[in-house]
Amino acid sequence: MSQLSPRTSQAAGLLGPRAMPTVRPGNVANDGVRVPMGRDARLDMFRGIALVMIFINHVPGTIYEGITSRNFGFSDAAEAFVFMSGMAAGLAYSGGFRTGNRWLAIAKVWARARQLYFVHITITMLCLAIFAAAAVWFNLPEVMQKNNVAPIYGKPLATLIGIPLLSHQLGYLNILPLYTVLLLVTPPLLIVGLRFPWLLLALSVLLWAVAGQFRLNIPNFPNSGGWFFNPFSWQLLFVIGLLSGAAMKVGRQFVPYRPALLALAGAIVVLVLLWMKLPPFGRLGMAGLNWLANAGAPFYITWFDKTFLALPRLLHALAVFYLLGHLPIMRSLATSAFAAPFRLLGRQGLAVFAAGTVISMFLQVVKTPREPDPLFDGLILGAGLLALLALAWMLNRTAELKTANRTGARLPA
16 A cells, blocks of 8 residues: 655555545535545555565564564554555545445456465465575575474475465464465455445454454464464454555545544553553453453453454554654654655565565574674664665666656656
8 A cells, every 4th residue: 555746646554556646626526525635645655664674573583573562562663564554545545435326446456466375375385485595505404494494395295286366374374375365356345435434443353252262263284283473363453554545545534533542542552551561450450351351351352463453452552653743743754854764664564575485584594503693683683674765766666667657757867
């Protein structure tokens, strides 16, 4: 989900398509609601920040892991990824389901899912090649024991079946399969959600609870277990984002601003921060969760399980999104020069995410024999982020030149 052309594009998801025209002031949707102009810079900024945090976290063992969001709350960049993917998918695709040919609208969503699938397969093979090269050429066989790579030589035939089936996923390469599956079911979600948004939300909450209660998941193959990001659980964040984006498309808010809700969200964020950073608060919070568990509450209510998107993670993520989404300072910050690099990264989400994943796996190899070091870690992470910024700039510039060539507009050199 050229950026400076007269017909700018809405991004669809963190990795979304780039072809939805912006509606001019004065244009009105079919239901008579005036549609706001332009893209929301906050979405680009937050997507860029999430991409940076994902990149840093995908190179474990660096000293800079300590500054990413997961150290200050129960949720992390993954929740932001899925929520913003749903939000901007609603922005990009809901219009076609409101006014256009329904089959064409469905085909557009599925085309994006197909693209994400092939990107995932490509980066999986590139990462396998990186690990194999490290073992063969640089005498680092230990990398073949990490990131769920071992089955490729322990069970080669079964694993080669599992990779294209998405039933075998390398470590740190789990989120694109989730997003692909969620896009495949986006058409029915929008068909229901545009008419009955609160019914869709209720069904989504029910599916989340059933998945946790009965541990429903898509099975892995050839290994046992299920997907690291369970689609039956994580669909809830995506659906909330999807409904929010669809509402934004026509100038509305799915969850409107309420002072009491903002105060509650702020309180949750602060309390969780105290829980994470002050041991007495943490012990008190854990005592409360243990009491609930002893009283019979299930694990997805009383723990922090990521696969099933446990309630503490979910509530913290929603509180962060609501708080940041309604703080007035975020609008001015998102359009500032400070946020320009993040906006640049956010506008080219798919390319940045794919390239960042491959670079981060390479840096894992580079980092393998080394302990955390501020200088070395800063150099490798900084070089990787500069490469991603250069890639995003080139792609944005190319898109601008293509648009200018079509429209006859002149761009600065």
